[in-house]
Amino acid sequence: MKRIWKYINKYKWYYLIAILSMMIAMALDMFNPRLTKIIIDDVIVGGTTEILWKLLLALIGITLSRAILGYIKEYLFDIASSKIVKEIRKDLFDHIQTLSFSYFDGMNTGEILSRLSEDVDNVWHALGFGSMLFIEQMIYFIVATIMLFTLNWKIALLSLATMPLIAYLAVILEKQIGEVYEKISDQGALLNTTAQENVAGVRLVKAFARERYEIEKFLNQNKENYRLNVKQADIWAKYHPIIEFLSNAISILIITVGGLLVIKEDISIGTLVAANFYTSMLIWPMRMLGWLTNILGQCNASLKKIDKIFNEKPTIKNAENPITPKFVKGHIKFENVSLEYDGVKVLKNINIDAKPGSTIAIMGTTGSGKSSLVNLIPRFYDCTGGRILLDGIDIKDIDLNFLRNQISVVMQDVFLFSDTIEENIKFGVKDTENVDIVRVAKDAQVYDFVMEMKDGFNTIIGERGVGLSGGQKQRISIARALAKESKILILDDATSALDMETEYKIERAIENRNEITKFIIAHRISAVKNADEIIILENGEIVERGTHDELLKKKGKYYDTYFEQTKGLYTENKEVV
Ligand SMILES: Nc1ncnc2c1ncn2[C@@H]1O[C@H](COP(=O)(O)OP(=O)(O)OP(=O)(O)O)[C@@H](O)[C@H]1O
Numbered sequence: 001m002k003r004i005w006k007y008i009n010k011y012k013w014y015y016l017i018a019i020l021s022m023m024i025a026m027a028l029d030m031f032n033p034r035l036t037k038i039i040i041d042d043v044i045v046g047g048t049t050e051i052l053w054k055l056l057l058a059l060i061g062i063t064l065s066r067a068i069l070g071y072i073k074e075y076l077f078d079i080a081s082s083k084i085v086k087e088i089r090k091d092l093f094d095h096i097q098t099l100s101f102s103y104f105d106g107m108n109t110g111e112i113l114s115r116l117s118e119d120v121d122n123v124w125h126a127l128g129f130g131s132m133l134f135i136e137q138m139i140y141f142i143v144a145t146i147m148l149f150t151l152n153w154k155i156a157l158l159s160l161a162t163m164p165l166i167a168y169l170a171v172i173l174e175k176q177i178g179e180v181y182e183k184i185s186d187q188g189a190l191l192n193t194t195a196q197e198n199v200a201g202v203r204l205v206k207a208f209a210r211e212r213y214e215i216e217k218f219l220n221q222n223k224e225n226y227r228l229n230v231k232q233a234d235i236w237a238k239y240h241p242i243i244e245f246l247s248n249a250i251s252i253l254i255i256t257v258g259g260l261l262v263i264k265e266d267i268s269i270g271t272l273v274a275a276n277f278y279t280s281m282l283i284w285p286m287r288m289l290g291w292l293t294n295i296l297g298q299c300n301a302s303l304k305k306i307d308k309i310f311n312e313k314p315t316i317k318n319a320e321n322p323i324t325p326k327f328v329k330g331h332i333k334f335e336n337v338s339l340e341y342d343g344v345k346v347l348k349n350i351n352i353d354a355k356p357g358s359t360i361a362i363m364g365t366t367g368s369g370k371s372s373l374v375n376l377i378p379r380f381y382d383c384t385g386g387r388i389l390l391d392g393i394d395i396k397d398i399d400l401n402f403l404r405n406q407i408s409v410v411m412q413d414v415f416l417f418s419d420t421i422e423e424n425i426k427f428g429v430k431d432t433e434n435v436d437i438v439r440v441a442k443d444a445q446v447y448d449f450v451m452e453m454k455d456g457f458n459t460i461i462g463e464r465g466v467g468l469s470g471g472q473k474q475r476i477s478i479a480r481a482l483a484k485e486s487k488i489l490i491l492d493d494a495t496s497a498l499d500m501e502t503e504y505k506i507e508r509a510i511e512n513r514n515e516i517t518k519f520i521i522a523h524r525i526s527a528v529k530n531a532d533e534i535i536i537l538e539n540g541e542i543v544e545r546g547t548h549d550e551l552l553k554k555k556g557k558y559y560d561t562y563f564e565q566t567k568g569l570y571t572e573n574k575e576v577v
Pocket residue numbers: 105341342346364365366367368369370371372373412
């Protein structure tokens with residue numbers, strides 16, 4: 001909640017002027033029943049017709065000024081709330097960008113999207129018309145009470161005595177609605193996630209003919225959402241008519257008691273009309289209390305959820321005084337590195353010395369820790385033991401942005417944006433004017449198939465690269481990494497969808513880049529055989545290492561893989577034919 005005051009404070013003048021306009025408009029409103037009273041008592045009953053035109057002019061003047069002030073009030077409330085919400089959404093988005101990989105491991109996209117859209121919208125409603133009506137109704141209540149007392153204290157007391165009952169019902173209503181709303185909001189996030197995952201994975205759903213199951217899953221979520229909404233409507237239906245009935249009953253009571261006072265000539269007819277008017281002004285805030293507290297309650301619940309994201313701290317942080325080296329050679333050294341995810345050790349005693357420009361290939365069974373190992377270099381995760389050095393400096397001491405700028409990663413799971421091929425390739429490039437798109441496209445074997453497309457590099461590819469083959473997507477993501485021209489290149493199983501020939505051409509082009517230190521995770525011997533060092537991982541430990549020839553001589557795991565992949569070229573005792 002504290003956070004929201006920081007934003008409101010920034011636009012306090014908007015709110016102050018809006019509230020001032022509101023107060024003047026309301027003060028003018030208060031004159032209307034008084035003028036009506038004078039028209040009834042003095043002009044109609046008393047016969048002083050000569051003041052009628054002045055009274056009518058005053059009524060017109062009040063109505064006009066009220067309209068102008070009303071416009072100023074609404075405009076300022078709207079503009080201030082829209083500005084605040086724009087800033088909250090931006091800050092929230094910026095903050096989400098700063099969060100580390102581990103945060104996203106445990107969150108689903110639908111939930112984050114719900115915070116950014118539905119919850120921020122709830123804050124907007126509350127800061128705009130919600131708070132405006134709340135302040136307005138509270139002032140109406142106070143002023144109408146004062147006006148009633150100045151008219152007749154008996155009627156004033158009678159009106160006020162009935163208000164707590166309406167207020168009590170409104171508060172109960174708000175409490176129950178608030179509880180259900182919280183559930184509706186969580187359910188909405190779940191519904192979003194289900195829909196989002198289904199649409200994103202529609203091809204997989206169709207391939208596995210799981211449409212029925214997915215529809216059922218969505219319908220169940222939707223049914224629960226419906227049930228909660230009906231429950232909310234039920235609560236409204238239970239309390240709202242009672243509040244409505246009480247409001248009307250109060251009016252009848254005032255007219256009856258006031259009528260008796262008129263008969264007894266305690267008050268004039270004009271006073272009764274004015275008192276009835278002020279009583280209705282008193283009832284409205286009470287009646288709206290439920291609705292307003294509901295909006296404010298929703299806003300409060302949403303703010304708590306938004307705050308939870310804001311309170312999330314990135315687990316990977318910059319050092320207090322981060323180092324920004326002047327020049328990077330690209331020497332990467334792992335010293336006794338280990339890694340645990342939630343207490344489970346996935347890497348143990350890793351020692352690697354990757355000299356500038358060298359190629360380190362990593363092989364191993366699935367789940368052996370290959371991706372985890374390379375993910376430590378750009379600090380997607382921090383090692384839990386040992387240290388990693390870049391040119392002799394612990395990477396935890398290097399400015400995080402600087403460090404990541406030195407590294408290009410082609411991830412296992414290719415992600416392309418729905419944009420042109422050129423923009424996708426230029427994604428990580430700072431100096432977009434001087435990037436040699438053609439060279440990187442040729443090196444990544446992208447150039448030929450792009451040139452066959454009608455719009456070439458300007459071809460817009462669908463979401464996540466829809467419209468391209470798996471191999472084409474991988475090649476574009478390799479081109480994207482090469483275009484970044486960083487000192488360290490990580491290819492995490494980046495050529496798995498490529499045919500041997502294309503993979504070979506890309507590997508050669510990358511090998512020729514002597515200025516880059518390369519980490520290549522691959523399963524094919526052909527992709528790793530020219531590496532300066534090949535590392536075989538098993539259960540998070542290096543079980544074999546050396547060059548292609550050295551490993552073949554060892555006749556260990558690498559040799560077995562080599563034999564498996566080149567079957568037919570050997571005799572039964574694994575001797576070359
Ligand atoms: N973010 C994470 N949180 C928790 N555990 C993880 C995380 N990422 C990986 N793991 C676990 O760490 C182990 C190593 O995973 P990793 O992805 O590094 O293996 P890999 O050798 O790259 O596998 P593959 O060849 O299938 O990609 C696995 O047991 C995996 O379940």
